[in-house]
Amino acid sequence: MTVRLSLIDDSNRGDHFHLTPADTCFYLFEYTSHRDYSFSQTNSLISNLKKKPSQSSNAGYYHKGRAIMSCAQTLAATLNPNWLNSATLVPTPGSKARDHPDYDDRIERICRLMRNPEPDVRNLVYQTQSTAASHEVAQGNRVTVQQLIEAYAIDEAAAQRTPTSIGIVDDVLTAGTHFRAMHSVLSARFPGVPIIGLFVARRVFPADDFDML
Template sequence: MRLSEIDDHNRGDHYYLTPQDECFYLLEYTSGRDFSFSQANQIISNLKKKPSERFIKGGYHYKAQVIRQASNTLREAIHPDWLQRSTLIPVPGSKCVGHLDYDDRMEQICRGIQDGLDVRNLVTQTVSTEAAHEAGINPRPTVEELIDLYQIDETLCDPAPTDIGVFDDVLTAGTHFKAMKTVLNRRFPGVRVSGFFIARRVFPTPLE
C-alpha cells in the first residue's frame, strides 16, 4: 500500500485545506457507510472502538490488530530518511488523559512504525470534548475552537523539531490538521508540518 497526496483533484473534499498544506493518506473511507462497506471502513471502525467498550462489546481485539497493521504499512510507505530526521506528533484524541475513553491509538501507531523514532505528544488537548465523528447533527469544532483547546507541552520542546509529521486516522474537513499546524507553526516558526492519515473521507456515489 502506498501513500497518496492530497492535490488539486481532491483537495475540494477537505474544506480547510489549501495548496500550501502537504497531506498524505493510505485509504479512502466512505462516509455514511458502515464497517461492512469496504476494507477502509472496517479499518477505521476498528480503530475508533472506545476503550470503555473493551469489556462490553465483542471485537475489541481487532483494534490492536489494526494498530499494528497501520504501523507496518506506514513503515513501508514513508521514506526511512524522513522518518529518521523528523518528529512524529499524533493528533490528541477528544478525551484528556484520565478520562474513561482516553485513546492513544495514534501515538501507538506512530511508536509502532519503528523503534527509536522521535515520537512526541507535543500537542495536548486541555478539555475533553465530544468526538467529532459522534457529533451527529451537532456542530463539529472549528479550527479556532480547537486552537483554543490545544496546548504545547513545553517539557517536550527540546530539541526543537526540524521537520514535523502530524498523524491522524481520518482526514475529513481538515479541521484538526489545520489547528495542529497553526499551533505548531506558532511555536516552531518555519518548520515544515505535513499531515499523514490512515484514510481520507469520501462521499458515496448515487449507486453505492
C-alpha cells in the same frame, strides 16, 4: 497489492475545505462516509481503530490492537526511511482529554509501532478539555478550528528540542479541522519548521449521495 501514500492535490483538496494549497498531506486509503464497517476493508479498519477504551471488555475489542499494528506497518512501509529517521511524528490528540475514561492513544501507538527502535514520537500537543468526537455528532455541531486551537496546549517538556521536520499523524482526514488547528499551534511554536500531514485514510462520499442532489 502494494500500498503507496497519495498526495492531497487540486483534484481532491476541495473535499477537505480547511486545507490550503500550501498544505502537504498524504493518505493511504479512502474511507467512505455514511457507510458502516462492512462496506469496505478501510471502513472496517477505521471502525476498529475507533473502538472506545471504555469498551475494552467487549468481545471484538482485540481488533483495535490489530488495526493499530496494521496501520503502523503500512505507514512505515510507505514512508521514506531517511525522512522517518530525522522527522518528529506528532500524534493528533483524540477528542477526550487525558483524564477522561475514553482518552485514546491509538495514534501515538501507531507512531511508536512503525519501527524498532521507535521513531521520534512526541506528544507536542495535548488537549486540555474533552470535546465531542466529530464522527459522533451532526455536521453543524462539530468542533471548529478555533475551538480546537483554544483547547490545544504545547507540552513544553516535550518541546525542548526543536524538530527538524514534523509529521502530524491522524487516522481520518475529513474537513481538515484538526490538521488546521494542529498546524496553527505547531507552526506558532516552531516557526519555519516544515510540517506535513500523514493520514491512514481520507474521507470520501458514496456516489449515491450525489445522485440524490
